[in-house]
Amino acid sequence: MNKKNDSAPGVLLTAPAWLEKLTSGRAIVIRGAEARMRFVIDLSRRNVERRSGGPFAAGVFEAKSGRLLAAGVNRVEPMELSSAHAEVMAIAFAQKRARSWDLGRDAARPMELVVSSQPCLMCLGAVLWSGVTSLVYGASAEDVTSILGFDEGPLPAAWPRELRRRGISVRGGVLRDEAAAVLELYKKKKGTIYNSRKGK
Amino acid sequence: MNKKNDSAPGVLLTAPAWLEKLTSGRAIVIRGAEARMRFVIDLSRRNVERRSGGPFAAGVFEAKSGRLLAAGVNRVEPMELSSAHAEVMAIAFAQKRARSWDLGRDAARPMELVVSSQPCLMCLGAVLWSGVTSLVYGASAEDVTSILGFDEGPLPAAWPRELRRRGISVRGGVLRDEAAAVLELYKKKKGTIYNSRKGK
Numbered sequence: 001m002n003k004k005n006d007s008a009p010g011v012l013l014t015a016p017a018w019l020e021k022l023t024s025g026r027a028i029v030i031r032g033a034e035a036r037m038r039f040v041i042d043l044s045r046r047n048v049e050r051r052s053g054g055p056f057a058a059g060v061f062e063a064k065s066g067r068l069l070a071a072g073v074n075r076v077e078p079m080e081l082s083s084a085h086a087e088v089m090a091i092a093f094a095q096k097r098a099r100s101w102d103l104g105r106d107a108a109r110p111m112e113l114v115v116s117s118q119p120c121l122m123c124l125g126a127v128l129w130s131g132v133t134s135l136v137y138g139a140s141a142e143d144v145t146s147i148l149g150f151d152e153g154p155l156p157a158a159w160p161r162e163l164r165r166r167g168i169s170v171r172g173g174v175l176r177d178e179a180a181a182v183l184e185l186y187k188k189k190k191g192t193i194y195n196s197r198k199g200k
Numbered sequence: 201m202n203k204k205n206d207s208a209p210g211v212l213l214t215a216p217a218w219l220e221k222l223t224s225g226r227a228i229v230i231r232g233a234e235a236r237m238r239f240v241i242d243l244s245r246r247n248v249e250r251r252s253g254g255p256f257a258a259g260v261f262e263a264k265s266g267r268l269l270a271a272g273v274n275r276v277e278p279m280e281l282s283s284a285h286a287e288v289m290a291i292a293f294a295q296k297r298a299r300s301w302d303l304g305r306d307a308a309r310p311m312e313l314v315v316s317s318q319p320c321l322m323c324l325g326a327v328l329w330s331g332v333t334s335l336v337y338g339a340s341a342e343d344v345t346s347i348l349g350f351d352e353g354p355l356p357a358a359w360p361r362e363l364r365r366r367g368i369s370v371r372g373g374v375l376r377d378e379a380a381a382v383l384e385l386y387k388k389k390k391g392t393i394y395n396s397r398k399g400k
Contacts, residue, residue, distance in 0.1 A: 011212070013210045013211040014210035015210065080301045101276050122329060162354035
């Protein structure tokens with residue numbers, strides 16, 4: 001594959017400056033699903049408070065050591081990009097850092113994606129292609145829909161089983177109430193509900 | 201939303217130089233689904249021949265006028281980014297050009313996404329968030345799986361109906377054989393089958 005002199009003006013996926021500052025230049029190591037989730041929920045809350053995107057955050061961690069490879073937050077509005085969900089951003093930054101489109105390349109260092117809310121249809125697909133081998137989420141799709149009205153898409157009924165069948169473990173409802181509280185905060189602040197196909 | 205001084209080193213989504221050259225600086229207007237598909241299949245073929253990514257291409261067109269808003273090709277390998285599917289790229293470039301995360305914002309100018317192969321699970325989700333109101337594809341998911349072995353993910357059985365229910369028309373099988381021929385070409389050239397979750 002050509003990798004040089006092959007680029008042209010494109011679309012730059014960026015983390016907010018506060019997140020870049022928070023995570024760069026030092027190793028962040030967090031053990032245990034709940035502690036990782038607390039960190040991720042804190043990012044989602046900051047994203048709402050700083051008005052740098054929607055109320056969602058994600059982190060890619062080395063499952064065993066707990067080292068944070070990369071974190072991402074929702075950036076749909078500031079980037080004018082409907083695909084800029086937290087999971088897509090975190091996976092992109094993690095793959096850049098790993099210099100690989102496959103986060104599962106090194107079987108000795110499995111990667112875990114921790115997300116503040118259950119992934120939507122697009123992000124489920126992104127998880128499947130990413131190479132992570134475990135998914136942990138907080139708030140449910142029902143929380144996202146009932147609190148905010150986002151349409152998460154026609155999720156396959158047995159999606160956790162479909163992920164497990166492909167070697168990805170799934171654990172939901174971790175610190176669900178704390179995660180849902182950030183969705184409530186976004187609602188209170190009258191954050192945009194971007195839902196293009198109903199926006200006509 | 202803060203849009204200035206909010207960025208930091210990130211991930212740049214790029215088209216290959218040949219595609220940028222082909223599409224920039226002039227208006228491309230193509231009427232009719234088959235002619236648009238022929239253009240998109242040609243891009244998918246060039247992407248294989250130039251070794252600038254996988255055998256998939258997509259274009260966002262103004263449905264009525266036929267003006268091409270943006271085109272994208274698969275860039276997973278050269279960008280080391282598992283989400284860099286043709287649809288995600290074309291939508292990103294189109295939204296940048298439209299300066300909006302919602303391609304459905306202007307009801308008088310509905311947008312159509314034309315893709316050389318049926319979208320995978322991730323890209324179906326990306327279509328739902330994008331604001332396009334019609335989807336046209338060539339080769340089927342069965343073609344992609346049987347010719348190349350990519351796993352397109354657990355697609356909801358009634359996905360075309362789910363899209364239609366959300367205001368997005370769906371038409372498949374347009375120039376299917378021509379589209380599938382590019383998948384065969386990629387196979388012949390021994391292109392990488394990136395399929396992380398089975399790559400352990």
